[in-house]
Amino acid sequence: MAADQGLIDWVSEAMAPVGAVTKRAMMGGATLxxxxxxxxxxxxxxxLWFKADAESDATWDAAGCERFSYEMNGKPGSMNYRRAPDDVYDDPDELRRWGMLGLEAGRRSPAKKTAKVANA
Incomplete structure (x- = not known):
């Protein structure tokens, strides 16, 4: 199953005043x-799941937005993303509001370290 391109287009359109949205395929879905x-x-x-962190968790909790969870090899796990509130699917202002919360969490995330390549 491929990521919902219509939803990705909607997010891109609603977030356009903030910046350019790009995607990367991820296990049948997409990272935005x-x-x-x-x-x-x-x-x-x-x-749609927005990035969260310790600083934004209280806001997500207050809105009743569940944490992204999964099961892999019989073990439960979770990622620091929160389910988007229902109103983001038809209200661009609400999508931007919650999207900005995700973007702020993304900005606060430490940069990923790149692996060093040994000289051959």
Whole structure:
């Protein structure tokens, strides 16, 4: 199952005043970036999840937005993403509001370290 391109287009359109949204395929879904900063994922079942962190968790909790969880090899796990509130699917202002919360969490995330390549 491929990521919902219509949803990705909607997110891109709503976030356009903030920055350019790009995507990268991820296990049947997509990781979304705004001006190169990760801020959301679209799961293979067409659900939008925004990046969260310790600083934004209280806001997500207050809105009742569940944490992204999964099971791998029989073990439960979770990622620091929160399910988007229902109103983001039809209100661009709400999508931007919650998207900015995800973008701010993405900006606060430490940069990934790149592996050093040994000289051959």
């Amino acid at each position: 970036y705004c001006d190169g900063i990760i801020f959301a994922i679209v799961s293979p079942d067409g659900v």
